[in-house]
Amino acid sequence: MNQPTFSETVPPKDLASEPRELQSVERSVRLPVLIFLGSAVFWLLVSSCLGLLASAECHLPHSLAMLSNFPWLTFGRVFPAFQNALVYGWLSSAGIGVVIWLLSRLCNTAPQTAYLPVLSAVTWNIGVGAGVLSILDGAGNGRELLDFPFYVAFLLLLAFLLVGIWAVLVIWNRESGSVYISEWYIFAALLCFAWSYTTANILLNLSQTSIGSAPGVSQGAIQAWYEKNLFGLWLTPIALAAAYYLIPKFAGKPVYSYKLALLGFWAWIPCAAFGGLTMFIGGPYPAWMVTIGIVASVLALIPVLAVAANFHMTTRTATELRGSSLAFRFVTLGAMMFTFYGFEAAANSLRSIGQFTEFTLVVLGQNHLFLYGFCSLILFGVFYSLVPRLLNRQLIFEGLANFHFWASVAGFTLLWFDLTMGGLIQGFGLQDAKVSMDSISDLLKPFLQLQSVAVLIVFVANATFAIAMVLVALLPYRVRNGTEISRTSLEETEVTVA
Amino acid sequence: MKRFITLFFGVFALFGASWLSLVANPYLTFTTIQPNKDPNTGVVAPQGNPGTADQGARVFAANGCVYCHSQFVRDKNEGADIDRGWGKRRTVARDYMFDRYVFLGNSRLGADLTNIGVRQADPQWFYRLLYDPQSLHPASVMPAFRYLFRTQRITGQVSSDALKLDGRSAPPGGYEIVPTEEGKAIVAYLISLKRNYALPEAPEPAE
Numbered sequence: 001m002n003q004p005t006f007s008e009t010v011p012p013k014d015l016a017s018e019p020r021e022l023q024s025v026e027r028s029v030r031l032p033v034l035i036f037l038g039s040a041v042f043w044l045l046v047s048s049c050l051g052l053l054a055s056a057e058c059h060l061p062h063s064l065a066m067l068s069n070f071p072w073l074t075f076g077r078v079f080p081a082f083q084n085a086l087v088y089g090w091l092s093s094a095g096i097g098v099v100i101w102l103l104s105r106l107c108n109t110a111p112q113t114a115y116l117p118v119l120s121a122v123t124w125n126i127g128v129g130a131g132v133l134s135i136l137d138g139a140g141n142g143r144e145l146l147d148f149p150f151y152v153a154f155l156l157l158l159a160f161l162l163v164g165i166w167a168v169l170v171i172w173n174r175e176s177g178s179v180y181i182s183e184w185y186i187f188a189a190l191l192c193f194a195w196s197y198t199t200a201n202i203l204l205n206l207s208q209t210s211i212g213s214a215p216g217v218s219q220g221a222i223q224a225w226y227e228k229n230l231f232g233l234w235l236t237p238i239a240l241a242a243a244y245y246l247i248p249k250f251a252g253k254p255v256y257s258y259k260l261a262l263l264g265f266w267a268w269i270p271c272a273a274f275g276g277l278t279m280f281i282g283g284p285y286p287a288w289m290v291t292i293g294i295v296a297s298v299l300a301l302i303p304v305l306a307v308a309a310n311f312h313m314t315t316r317t318a319t320e321l322r323g324s325s326l327a328f329r330f331v332t333l334g335a336m337m338f339t340f341y342g343f344e345a346a347a348n349s350l351r352s353i354g355q356f357t358e359f360t361l362v363v364l365g366q367n368h369l370f371l372y373g374f375c376s377l378i379l380f381g382v383f384y385s386l387v388p389r390l391l392n393r394q395l396i397f398e399g400l401a402n403f404h405f406w407a408s409v410a411g412f413t414l415l416w417f418d419l420t421m422g423g424l425i426q427g428f429g430l431q432d433a434k435v436s437m438d439s440i441s442d443l444l445k446p447f448l449q450l451q452s453v454a455v456l457i458v459f460v461a462n463a464t465f466a467i468a469m470v471l472v473a474l475l476p477y478r479v480r481n482g483t484e485i486s487r488t489s490l491e492e493t494e495v496t497v498a
Numbered sequence: 499m500k501r502f503i504t505l506f507f508g509v510f511a512l513f514g515a516s517w518l519s520l521v522a523n524p525y526l527t528f529t530t531i532q533p534n535k536d537p538n539t540g541v542v543a544p545q546g547n548p549g550t551a552d553q554g555a556r557v558f559a560a561n562g563c564v565y566c567h568s569q570f571v572r573d574k575n576e577g578a579d580i581d582r583g584w585g586k587r588r589t590v591a592r593d594y595m596f597d598r599y600v601f602l603g604n605s606r607l608g609a610d611l612t613n614i615g616v617r618q619a620d621p622q623w624f625y626r627l628l629y630d631p632q633s634l635h636p637a638s639v640m641p642a643f644r645y646l647f648r649t650q651r652i653t654g655q656v657s658s659d660a661l662k663l664d665g666r667s668a669p670p671g672g673y674e675i676v677p678t679e680e681g682k683a684i685v686a687y688l689i690s691l692k693r694n695y696a697l698p699e700a701p702e703p704a705e
Contacts, residue, residue, distance in 0.1 A: 142559025216528045282572030
């Protein structure tokens with residue numbers, strides 16, 4: 001490796017210093033980014049409603065018995081619809097929006113191809129909408145996070161291809177120079193998602209092909225491989241790319257260590273790609289396939305800690321925070337949750353612990369620690385700094401956004417504790433054949449009730465977020481000069497290196 | 499661009515290695531599995547599934563049963579699955595070789611279904627469970643699947659597969675509740691779930 005230049009650890013320069021050129025870069029992607037982010041907020045609300053219903057159905061099977069006449073409201077359809085709306089509707093739409101914005105900022109090129117991501121945003125949303133409705137209508141595949149029928153997966157891939165072509169054009173035309181850390185992550189995310197989503201859908205969901213659907217238990221292996229990639233090599237790199245972009249800006253410092261960033265990136269890719277089969281500990285697989293997953297999940301602590309140390313040292317040495325403290329809180333807390341998730345995933349992958357936690361609510365808690373605690377919190381931070389900037393408005397009613405922060409932290413913490421505690425009790429019960437399944441159900445009831453309380457708080461938080469975003473978009477207050485915007489929205493400060 | 503080329507080949511190689519070992523490799527190895535023929539008795543196992551089971555597997559998938567029910571049995575030293583009576587031995591790749599849709603599952607809010615067809619062979623039991631789960635397991639959080647059934651006026655004889663219900667969920671007089679085609683298919687699928695033959699690679703553990 002060459003010696004790092006400063007710009008590999010420093011996000012690009014202040015907008016204000018080169019107003020005309022940079023504004024044109026941002027303006028060229030303004031529309032597609034706003035469509036992706038706006039629709040993401042919509043899908044967040046949809047998934048929150050579905051999640052609340054699914055949660056209530058868990059402990060009220062009797063009171064909601066009249067629902068059992070409506071197939072589209074049954075738990076087995078509402079729950080996957082919730083998960084898919086959350087991952088493909090909210091996290092992925094917002095993620096693609098962030099990718100488009102970051103790539104155009106970091107490559108500093110504005111190709112005249114903004115219609116590609118606009119087209120992509122429309123296709124993606126049609127796909128997610130059709131997918132969620134198909135699941136509710138009973139056309140789901142019953143494979144976690146691959147529930148969308150094949151034609152929907154095809155639409156999503158088409159949308160993804162359009163963004164991919166745009167990204168290649170942008171990278172191709174970029175100004176020569178160093179490649180910033182966020183760009184590594186975005187590049188890996190685009191490549192790995194396209195690869196794994198295509199593979200998984202062709203082998204699992206495309207019936208009657210010449211390739212033939214995957215035989216027997218290889219279906220489970222491919223499913224586990226895909227799910228781990230979706231989390232580790234699609235959602236994670238996008239969230240980390242955003243954090244690597246925003247944290248140095250907030251801190252007004254370059255990234256602490258280029259070498260730690262390298263380690264955190266290159267060690268993470270194999271650890272995530274090989275870590276999937278810990279999902280089926282004791283399953284019908286040769287022992288080496290599961291063992292490789294356990295080793296990868298434990299080794300993943302190295303990149304997780306490298307990233308955590310890098311963020312910590314970057315912010316620790318900062319004398320004052322620049323820009324919105326609200327967005328900073330979201331992003332740093334989200335980044336901390338990534339460390340926490342890394343430890344929990346490593347612990348649950350060990351055979352001695354995993355045999356108690358697999359099949360239980362602990363797994364659900366771990367997934368939501370990742371999806372909500374890590375990815376969503378970072379994306380909230382991105383929204384609060386990016387949306388006012390793109391709309392040239394100010395974030396008003398900061399109290400509302402502040403409430404959103406505390407409500408999401410409270411709701412999410414309660415949800416995680418509840419699922420983890422309930423899951424451990426469930427796990428110890430399942431491991432003792434003397435405890436009947438009926439008594440486990442009885443023991444779980446209070447935890448399932450508390451889960452609904454937590455989901456309700458998260459729902460309120462998400463709704464508050466949506467209101468805050470709508471207010472930014474609708475209220476006619478425009479920022480007339482550049483100095484005002486810098487008070488509340490993302491301050492594009494130039495990071496100077498002493 | 500040079501950096502991007504390094505980046506591309508690096509990510510491609512690392513991710514490609516996982517694709518080869520965790521996708522291509524199991525795909526190819528599990529394609530070549532053959533059923534086991536017992537050298538003494540000449541019994542071949544596993545047998546293929548009846549055609550109705552595949553239809554039922556689609557219903558199982560569409561209604562998200564896999565989000566609460568797993569379908570694999572762990573070895574005795576890895577869990578209480580065998581002690582719970584969910585199977586006499588662990589399940590291995592060969593058990594699933596004829597299944598077009600494999601639902602291993604990672605949640606056990608409900609019971610494991612690997613051998614549900616061994617434990618319950620009576621369709622009436624399944625119909626009752628699907629129509630009113632709490633009438634069999636009062637504490638269960640399983641939702642009712644009334645939409646897999648229809649209530650119809652009895653004309654002449656009572657249908658042979660009409661549900662024998664009493665009390666709260668019984669139909670009004672002169673009417674009967676019968677499973678729809680989907681309801682019959684999923685029950686046929688569940689009854690077909692039997693992995694109770696012997697396989698040399700998974701001997702039954704000693705008590």
